[in-house]
Amino acid sequence: MRSPPPLRAGKQLGALGNASPPDIIEFQGTTKRFPGVLALDRVDLAIRRGEVHVLVGQNGAGKSTLVKLLCGLFAPDQGRILLEGEPYAPRSTLAAIRAGIRVVFQEFNLLPYLTVAENIFFQRLPRRAGLVDFGRLFRDAEAMLDQVGLEISPRARVETLGVAQMQLLEIAKALSTQSKVLILDEPTATLTPPEIHRLFEIIARLKARGVTIVYISHRLQEVFDVGDRITVLRNGRRVETLSAGDASIPRIVKLMVGKEMGEEYPFQPGIQVGAEILRVEDLRPRGRQHAVSFALHRGELLGVAGLVGSGRTEAMRALFGADARESGRIYRNGQEVPIRRPRDAVQRGICLLTEDRKAQGLILAMPCYANVTITNLGRVSRAGLLDGGAERTATQELVDELHIQTPSVEQLVGNLSGGNQQKTVIAKWLFRRSEVLIFDEPTRGIDVGARFEIYQLLWRLAAAGKGILIVSSDLPELMGICHRILVFSNGRITGDLPRDQFSQERILACAYHEYVQGRPRAGSSGAPAPG
């Protein structure tokens, strides 16, 4: 790790500035180089006190590097950063937090076996006579949870929470220190619309308190809902900073990719939906009250909508055999098939592309080819002996077909960008020649360009006669690419909408259907209460 630039200029500047400058953070010609890659290239960027500043850009554009400079994980190679007019060179994340800069990362940094309250106040637990004052701890935590509108017990263990709750908990944790600058990295990736709405209210409240917010998101619509100013980054350079009033989605996209994007969702009505390829009857995942039934056809893109916690993912996992189920029959091409384990499903041509690519989809420390061939090692081996040449050739074909950007098939998958990792997951199931593909949040955390490619890929797969299920929290995405959408609500399917009946209002009405009658039952945590 390089040492941060010296603090020489600090005192002089500090003596000058009694009146606080309008810019709370200023990057001056900041450059950060990694071996072989210029991650940030002479970036000048000013963030004003009390504004919500949105950073957008494709993966690898330099957003994360900027954030990591701010929170003390890296030091710039050239240029410098000013915090309230004074040179700012944190040596650790703790130093950054002390300086009042706090980041909520996309990946959670929670301690799963400790309570919610302990997680919030982990760095400074209230003490009495050297022991933790649990009474005060839980009271304080309760107040923090109220602030983010999270209705969970501060005594709950974090491992029992849903993803959306963890996200809000991370924010609560960040709010617990008096932060001047709060950096939110993709905070809405796992949230449902009402939760996002609540988050935006929280942001507005923080802003009113004078907290500066740096907001990073791939969902461009949010940029206008929440942002004051927008900075577009591309290939490590700042392309432009605009005020939200001057920006539009096409304009931002154009700045991000450096060219016109064309239509965002490539729906191709020409593709014919064929015979039934998969039918699910009376499928009840373990721990769920209700069962679901539905059918999927060849060439069909079937969307699965619903709030987080509505049982979408659970149903898909139970169907694939990843988790146990209470009941349910599964038919492939009209024939009932016994599926108890993922192996059974894979052998019947069904595959699941999980929400969490890094933890469940890929082996990050292994090369690209090993990740692809693992679904069908029999294809590249004889009598248990691997044929390394065949593995690499087969993988190279898929890499070319899917336009996976990697220097070679030997590259460790962990070194690929998010979009290319997702394509690698798709490649591994194409290698298996799977017929039914279940995608859980296929474009989560993926930049616009790669997203577009994945949509086109889905269409190519459908045109080739495969059946595709897509679970997504992004309604415009589902409406853009699917033939039909199933809407889950509190464990039931409350809507089965053909394309001509698609509308956000309709889908949301179905999604909330089961929550309107009364509060959701236990086990469906994460779903919002009515009203």
Add this chain to the structure above:
Amino acid sequence: MRAKRILYLLLREAGIGLALVLLALVFAAAAPRFASVANVTNILTQISINTVIAVGMTFVILLGGIDLSVGSVLALATIVGGLIITSETLSPGVAILLSVAGSTLVGSLCGLFNGVVCERWKIHSFIVTLGMLNIARGAALQISNSRTIFSFPDSFNEVGAATIFGVPIIFLMALGIVLAGRFILNRTVFGRLIYAIGNNEEAVRLSGHAPSLYKVAAFTLCGGMVGLAAIMYMMRLNIASPILGVGFELNAIAAVVIGGTSMSGGKGSMMGTLLGASIMGVLSNGLLLLGMGDFARQMVTGLIIVVAVIIDKYRAQALMRSSFQLEPVRPGEGKGDRGSP
């Protein structure tokens, strides 16, 4: 690409190989007898048993597990092998063959038990094999009435002392087992899945495999290796005894870890394990020649284990950094040029 691979392999293996060479040079300079043919033969003989056990242990540790029972299982396997080989009803040739089979079988069965219990009830292998450590030792003492078995066939005993051009046959056996282990790890479906499971078991399960099967197989394989090691040990010592192998599990684990295999699984190599076992052997022998007493040698050996792991940690970080350069592949630079203008 090939040159790059070789460079990578050098970086990965050389650190530990270099340490071995340096260590040998230092001892050769300090203790004149160290570099003699007789002494090198001696070292090779001494490391053979530990190497074979460590090969089995490598499979288990690559899966993120551990096998503490190898020392006791070795004792039990020598007793079973020893009883068969000294049976008076069998001709020496048949007795030797059956002894090898029996010893390997006993080792494998102990490993199978370890694996099945770990996977069926999802108990950490540390505890299960700790149980087996006692079970096997007790069984060995029980079966043998805590007596030593000896007077094996001469042809059997001679193999343990025989050399070819100064290289002990027993070491050649160990080398063969290392190469076989390396082949299994690098070239077979089984080996690929061992690495994959060690890295991310859930991803392997969701890819349509049954990780438990491979884990049980790895424990069984480890037990089988211990059975073979038991035969080699009997060749060397010309006895079978229920008190053999005490503490062998620690030497084997040390060899695997010094060889660069990660205790959390997924990363490591057979050649590393061989080098790890060699370093331990050279160290022990060299210090003895320098006149260091048993107690001091034990302290130094322990220290070296810790230092080796610390060094390995830094090496891993350096490797991470060098591979990091490939991280964000920019549009236009990779395959399929659909980059920004």
